[in-house]
Amino acid sequence: MAETKVIYIAGAGRSGSTLLDAILGEIDDAFSLGEARLLWKHLLRYEKPLCSCGEAIDDCPFWKQVLLKLFNNSLPSKDKLEKLYYLQKIVENIPILNYYKRNKYLLQNKNELKKYSDFILNFYKTVAEISGCKILIDSSKLPHYLYVLKDLPIELYIIHLVRDPRGVAYSWTKEKYHPALRSYMKRYHPFTSARLWNIYNLGILNFKHKNYHLIKYEDLTNNIQASLTCLTHAFNFKPFFNFEKKIFLFKKKHLVGGNPVKLSFKKEIYIKKDIDWHKKLPLKYKFLVTLLTFPLLKKFKYPIFKHEK
Numbered sequence: 476m477a478e479t480k481v482i483y484i485a486g487a488g489r490s491g492s493t494l495l496d497a498i499l500g501e502i503d504d505a506f507s508l509g510e511a512r513l514l515w516k517h518l519l520r521y522e523k524p525l526c527s528c529g530e531a532i533d534d535c536p537f538w539k540q541v542l543l544k545l546f547n548n549s550l551p552s553k554d555k556l557e558k559l560y561y562l563q564k565i566v567e568n569i570p571i572l573n574y575y576k577r578n579k580y581l582l583q584n585k586n587e588l589k590k591y592s593d594f595i596l597n598f599y600k601t602v603a604e605i606s607g608c609k610i611l612i613d614s615s616k617l618p619h620y621l622y623v624l625k626d627l628p629i630e631l632y633i634i635h636l637v638r639d640p641r642g643v644a645y646s647w648t649k650e651k652y653h654p655a656l657r658s659y660m661k662r663y664h665p666f667t668s669a670r671l672w673n674i675y676n677l678g679i680l681n682f683k684h685k686n687y688h689l690i691k692y693e694d695l696t697n698n699i700q701a702s703l704t705c706l707t708h709a710f711n712f713k714p715f716f717n718f719e720k721k722i723f724l725f726k727k728k729h730l731v732g733g734n735p736v737k738l739s740f741k742k743e744i745y746i747k748k749d750i751d752w753h754k755k756l757p758l759k760y761k762f763l764v765t766l767l768t769f770p771l772l773k774k775f776k777y778p779i780f781k782h783e784k
């Protein structure tokens with residue numbers, strides 16, 4: 476297991492992590508998991524949630540094998556899923572911004588956290604074995620999980636994916652149908668999305684790790700070649716993309732959780748700038764989000780007022 480590499484995409488919601496996950500799945504020997512942390516919640520809360528291959532997760536040829544292997548030749552019962560979800564809630568309550576509170580919390584909950592880390596290690600091991608891939612891409616995004624992953628016997632790589640918080644805010648206000656769940660996605664007021672953007676990005680910056688690399692969503696969509704070349708240098712990976720193609724054809728993949736865009740991955744995907752928010756996010760919300768996220772906007776070198784066309 477020691478040679479298994481896990482590339483964890485960390486970031487705030489609606490930052491383009493599903494797209495990056497699927498792009499990185501093009502690396503030789505890599506497997507795109509999608510937002511793996513949501514697998515259990517979706518199996519528990521929704522009727523037959525879909526994998527990006529179009530099959531229900533428990534009928535998908537890949538995930539069915541993983542589930543059977545993990546749960547002693549049967550699909551996980553509601554009770555087992557509830558227990559897993561309970562452990563995940565403990566992980567997701569780790570105080571990511573306060574060092575002292577975090578240490579106290581990690582100590583108080585060490586038994587539950589150990590159970591979860593044993594489970595997730597077994598999960599990665601099973602996915603690696605069944606996919607035959609040594610590199611796993613997990614776009615679970617929340618920085619909380621890094622406190623579990625850092626102690627596992629895996630080679631951990633962290634990609635911090637940041638998107639302009641005003642683009643993120645606009646995305647959270649839009650009504651989006653999630654075909655994999657057959658329901659509408661949660662929506663947030665720009666105040667809430669700006670608050671979460673601050674917390675998650677600060678949480679990721681607080682987590683110091685040797686294999687850390689920052690990617691801005693705007694750089695990725697403006698110049699995918701430059702962005703991925705930087706990444707392969709930073710992590711010492713072999714270059715993996717054919718940049719001559721303007722259109723990217725995604726192979727049949729098995730992503731779970733994540734953005735509904737994943738369901739179109741069987742088709743050709745155009746990597747294009749997503750700047751609708753420049754025109755469509757009302758001025759009052761642009762102002763509010765700019766004000767609330769000002770220190771980090773500066774840190775990530777986003778323009779405060781003017782945007783390129």
Ligand SMILES: [Zn+2]
Binds near residue numbers: 528529530535536537
């Ligand atoms: Zn599938």
